[in-house]
Amino acid sequence: MNENEHTFKIVFLGDAAVGKTSLITRYTTKTFTREYLQTIGCQLNVAEIEVSDITIRLIIWDLAGQPRFDSVRKLYFLGSDAAVVVYSVTDRESFVNVDGWLQAFQRVVPTTEQIPLILVSNKIDLDSQRTVKREEGVKRYANQVFHQLIETSAKSGDNVLELFSIVTTLLIQFRLAELQERLSPFFFSSFGS
Numbered sequence: 001m002n003e004n005e006h007t008f009k010i011v012f013l014g015d016a017a018v019g020k021t022s023l024i025t026r027y028t029t030k031t032f033t034r035e036y037l038q039t040i041g042c043q044l045n046v047a048e049i050e051v052s053d054i055t056i057r058l059i060i061w062d063l064a065g066q067p068r069f070d071s072v073r074k075l076y077f078l079g080s081d082a083a084v085v086v087y088s089v090t091d092r093e094s095f096v097n098v099d100g101w102l103q104a105f106q107r108v109v110p111t112t113e114q115i116p117l118i119l120v121s122n123k124i125d126l127d128s129q130r131t132v133k134r135e136e137g138v139k140r141y142a143n144q145v146f147h148q149l150i151e152t153s154a155k156s157g158d159n160v161l162e163l164f165s166i167v168t169t170l171l172i173q174f175r176l177a178e179l180q181e182r183l184s185p186f187f188f189s190s191f192g193s
């Protein structure tokens, strides 16, 4: 394998219909679909990000949120390098369930500082239908082990690029010690250590 290519497994989790697939689709194809087409089991997506002469390849595992996939889902958590937990600001239950998603993930992947955990408040374009206040998201983030909170809209595209940029940046930061042994000196003159 090329020493300047690094592949990471990212899982997206959260209640059904909060917009996991929509966020990933918005990022990978710059499109948005109004129709809800539930994910069956798991859908894989690949995104490549060039950072200087380094290629970061994200294998994005888009996990189905419907309860009928509860039993298979934990198998998909294995080997994750980062987890993105999504809730919708228009769906209070999805916000309450954030803890459950985190715990389910941590039962399979005992979280260390090496695993970036990102909390996403999606559907911020639907401001008039909000049932979760912005401050509540911030408070939840402050109380938990998440490394970053970001508010997004898959519909308008707001903060979608930023979300994936945060994931990539955290992966580089958290894996720096590991990457340091393998990467060229050029990388470190560009990014610092």
Ligand SMILES: Nc1nc2c(ncn2[C@@H]2O[C@H](COP(=O)(O)OP(=O)(O)OP(=O)(O)O)[C@@H](O)[C@H]2O)c(=O)[nH]1
Binding pocket: 014, 015, 016, 017, 018, 019, 020, 021, 022, 023, 033, 034, 035, 036, 037, 038, 039, 040, 063, 064, 065, 066, 122, 123, 124, 125, 126, 152, 153, 154, 155, 156
């Ligand atoms: N207004 C608005 N609608 C959104 C947004 N993100 C997703 N949706 C809509 O919400 C519905 C569900 O979106 P999905 O992306 O399929 O949800 P999911 O989390 O992947 O659902 P599962 O695959 O069942 O777990 C669809 O009708 C989308 O069009 C958003 O940011 N704003």
Ligand SMILES: [Mg+2]
Binding pocket: 020, 021, 022, 037, 038, 039, 062, 063, 064, 065
């Ligand atoms: Mg989906």
